Each structure stands twice: as structure tokens, then as C-alpha cells.
Amino acid sequence: MSNQEKTKECPGCAMDVPKDADVCPICGYEFPKQPLSVKIGVWILIFLLLLWYFF
Ligand SMILES: [Zn+2]
Secondary structure, X not given: OHHHHHEEEOOOXXXXXXXXXXXXXXXXXXXXXXXXXXXXXXXXXXXXXXXXXXX
């Protein structure tokens, strides 16, 4: 079923909720988001570590 691709399992209530939902509509569980800013922050950290390592 292609429907599976649009849903994810909520760790709070084990129900299928829309994949793009930030909060579970059933139990209110807040899904931990991985926003782009976090990834950028990680890359900046790696970059700074590399700079610190080489200089
Ligand atoms: Zn839930």
C-alpha cells in the first residue's frame, strides 16, 4: 500500500499518523524535528573542529 509512505508510527500511541505531522493528532506526542538549521549547525561544528585541528 502506498499509504504507508505517507504515515509514520507514533511512539506515543503506536498509531499511524501523517508523516508531515509535527504533533500526533491522537495523543499529542511531539515528534522530534530535524530542521535544516540543526543539520547546518552540525556542519558548522564539524567545520570549526576541522579548522581547529589543522591550524
Ligand atoms: Zn500518538
